[in-house]
Amino acid sequence: MARSPRRDFLRTVGGLGAFAVSAEMLWRAPRAFSQQADPILAGRPLVRYPEKTDLILMTSRPPQLETPMTYFDRAITPNEAFFVRYHTFPVPTGVDLGTWRLRVTGLVERPLELSFEDLKTRFPKAAVTAVTQCAGNSRGRFSPRVLGGEWGDGAMGNAEWVGARLRDLLAAAGVRQGAVQATFEGLDKPAFPSVPHFVKSLDLRRIMEDPDVIVAYQMNGRELPMLNGFPARLVVPGWYATYWVKNLSEIAVVDHVFEKFWMKPAYRIPDTPCGCVEPGTAPKSTVPIHRMTVRSFIVAPPSGARVAAGRPVALKGIAFDGGYGVREVQVSDDGGATWRRAQLGPDLGRCSFREWSAVWTPPGAGDYTLMVRALNAIGESQGSEPLWNPAGYLRNVVEHCGVHAG
Amino acid sequence: MRRTLVLAALVTALPLTAAAQTKAITLPPDHAYGDLTPGPGVEVAQRACRSCHSTDYIVMQPRGDAKQWEAVVTKMIKVFGASISDEDAKAIVRYLSTAYGK
Numbered sequence: 001m002a003r004s005p006r007r008d009f010l011r012t013v014g015g016l017g018a019f020a021v022s023a024e025m026l027w028r029a030p031r032a033f034s035q036q037a038d039p040i041l042a043g044r045p046l047v048r049y050p051e052k053t054d055l056i057l058m059t060s061r062p063p064q065l066e067t068p069m070t071y072f073d074r075a076i077t078p079n080e081a082f083f084v085r086y087h088t089f090p091v092p093t094g095v096d097l098g099t100w101r102l103r104v105t106g107l108v109e110r111p112l113e114l115s116f117e118d119l120k121t122r123f124p125k126a127a128v129t130a131v132t133q134c135a136g137n138s139r140g141r142f143s144p145r146v147l148g149g150e151w152g153d154g155a156m157g158n159a160e161w162v163g164a165r166l167r168d169l170l171a172a173a174g175v176r177q178g179a180v181q182a183t184f185e186g187l188d189k190p191a192f193p194s195v196p197h198f199v200k201s202l203d204l205r206r207i208m209e210d211p212d213v214i215v216a217y218q219m220n221g222r223e224l225p226m227l228n229g230f231p232a233r234l235v236v237p238g239w240y241a242t243y244w245v246k247n248l249s250e251i252a253v254v255d256h257v258f259e260k261f262w263m264k265p266a267y268r269i270p271d272t273p274c275g276c277v278e279p280g281t282a283p284k285s286t287v288p289i290h291r292m293t294v295r296s297f298i299v300a301p302p303s304g305a306r307v308a309a310g311r312p313v314a315l316k317g318i319a320f321d322g323g324y325g326v327r328e329v330q331v332s333d334d335g336g337a338t339w340r341r342a343q344l345g346p347d348l349g350r351c352s353f354r355e356w357s358a359v360w361t362p363p364g365a366g367d368y369t370l371m372v373r374a375l376n377a378i379g380e381s382q383g384s385e386p387l388w389n390p391a392g393y394l395r396n397v398v399e400h401c402g403v404h405a406g
Numbered sequence: 407m408r409r410t411l412v413l414a415a416l417v418t419a420l421p422l423t424a425a426a427q428t429k430a431i432t433l434p435p436d437h438a439y440g441d442l443t444p445g446p447g448v449e450v451a452q453r454a455c456r457s458c459h460s461t462d463y464i465v466m467q468p469r470g471d472a473k474q475w476e477a478v479v480t481k482m483i484k485v486f487g488a489s490i491s492d493e494d495a496k497a498i499v500r501y502l503s504t505a506y507g508k
Contacts, residue, residue, distance in 0.1 A: 094430035194487020
């Protein structure tokens with residue numbers, strides 16, 4: 001499904017003049033997602049949206065699309081396969097770069113109105129390879145179940161982002177005394193005035209200390225797809241996607257901790273060391289979600305595969321964390337009783353997916369449970385039991401993959 | 407339930423150097439996979455629950471009892487400002503806890 005010749009066609013979007021794509025090319029009759037083995041995704045249609053390849057539909061309006069796991073056998077997620085998450089409807093469907101401006105306002109000496117050209121030419125270019133993952137990725141797997149976007153595991157992706165450093169933009173505007181945070185909003189504005197508009201905030205310290213926090217105008221060497229934030233989006237390496245505001249239009253420096261709806265009560269985790277509480281209970285107090293937990297996935301062989309006993313099988317997948325970098329990946333074929341080290345792929349940076357591989361020879365015929373876990377540079381890892389919180393965030397339990405050798 | 411959708415999608419892109427570069431896409435209509443299950447009260451739910459988002463938001467949730475669905479409907483009214491009468495809210499909770507009940 002990923003290898004359709006149309007992908008190459010879509011890859012050229014942006015390099016051609018104005019053109020229309022026929023209905024047949026971007027949209028075909030809906031098919032149900034075939035991975036019946038996955039109870040969360042079973043029955044969800046595969047759909048093809050503009051500038052995207054076949055993705056798993058979660059919701060139509062606003063569009064929310066999930067990446068099939070087959071794309072995570074490599075470190076870089078193709079733009080057309082990258083997941084899509086919006087909060088409110090309508091979403092921006094068009095941008096005219098002649099009139100688009102990124103405004104930097106609020107507690108600054110010189111408010112800015114940057115054109116796309118300004119953004120690209122007035123500031124040094126910065127590049128970072130970084131994972132963005134929805135805070136609620138894998139929410140569908142929580143037990144007890146929680147309400148929200150019922151994602152499988154594909155609300156994540158890794159890309160090389162190029163843009164201007166956020167701290168350079170703020171320096172150009174001149175942050176004034178008393179500034180505490182910056183807020184970020186995009187072109188998505190809900191139709192109903194009672195629905196809270198999606199605005200996020202970051203501490204200025206987070207922005208100033210990290211040169212990799214950028215306003216990205218390029219994704220894997222190309223312009224951003226509309227649904228991934230064209231013409232520019234915020235990149236906050238190591239932190240969940242909720243901060244990576246898409247179709248960015250306004251940055252405002254403020255003198256307080258901003259606590260409108262999408263910062264509070266939304267996107268909060270229990271204020272406990274694990275960000276978790278006893279399943280089914282409510283936390284006493286909460287803090288904004290921020291750094292991602294350590295995760296790793298087995299992508300090959302796929303769950304449910306049949307392999308030959310006594311013959312070597314290539315195990316493959318990716319691992320990542322919240323910005324310290326993956327130090328080690330381990331695999332087990334006996335349900336976690338014993339573990340051995342996997343081979344790590346090239347290091348694309350501390351915030352990137354890290355490919356891993358291992359060769360495993362099933363000693364005899366039978367059913368095996370393969371498991372994978374990662375360890376990051378500060379010793380954080382994954383637990384054998386899932387942690388729970390009422391919003392369905394931070395999932396990072398050790399993943400299982402059942403295969404049959406015969 | 408599944409019908410074939412055909413729609414026109416348009417992507418425009420001019421060379422990056424042009425000052426007047428534009429990009430525009432057209433999104434498909436709501437997919438039939440999110441259609442609400444028929445049953446008593448479905449019309450009320452359709453009227454009240456389709457204006458801000460598609461009904462796949464409902465269909466994808468875990469099944470639940472009246473308590474779960476009452477909390478959802480209350481949240482839509484109190485937090486997001488959905489304008490739904492008490493009577494309609496009751497009918498919707500009844501519908502959801504039957505059609506998407508445990």
